[in-house]
């Protein structure tokens with residue numbers, strides 16, 4: 001009898017112990033899977049502060065430069081920057097895409113002889129370079145081939161147009177500005193990605 005009582009008591013002791021200590025441990029949610037963690041970090045690195053695009057001075061310089069160049073660009077059939085750059089590109093890779101396009105425009109266009117032809121090119125190049133350096137940790141997610149394919153296509157088109165390809169790229173700096181703002185900042189601006197004639 002005594003032994004049965006002892007057994008019952010120690011058994012209920014274990015039940016209490018299990019409920020208090022083991023259950024909470026089991027219920028604690030496991031860490032999020034590695035992939036999700038990496039994805040959210042990469043996404044976070046692909047963000048720019050809205051303030052970058054709200055500085056009237058550099059905004060004006062960029063738009064003015066674009067306007068000056070587009071006056072001498074008679075070709076309206078070709079566009080370097082447009083929705084086609086996002087074909088097969090996932091939403092979360094758009095900012096990365098814009099970062100790569102900015103790098104191309106700065107290196108292959110703004111810092112070439114174009115800077116002697118138009119005013120403000122160096123200022124605008126500097127501003128754009130500051131955006132890419134803020135995006136230095138921004139990496140693509142998933143497959144790379146569509147990104148590279150679209151970038152190659154843009155470079156090919158620019159090269160094919162020769163000197164006018166560079167003028168066109170400068171004439172589209174306002175689009176580059178807007179697309180980057182929309183792709184890399186939260187709460188996209190309404191009426192962005194406007195069409196240009």
Ligand SMILES: *[C@@H]1O[C@H](CO)[C@@H](O)[C@H](O)[C@H]1NC(C)=O
Pocket residue numbers: 060061063064
């Ligand atoms: C830039 O600023 C100048 C003078 O402040 C103004 O006349 C011009 O319209 C502005 N250009 C653009 C594209 O905002």
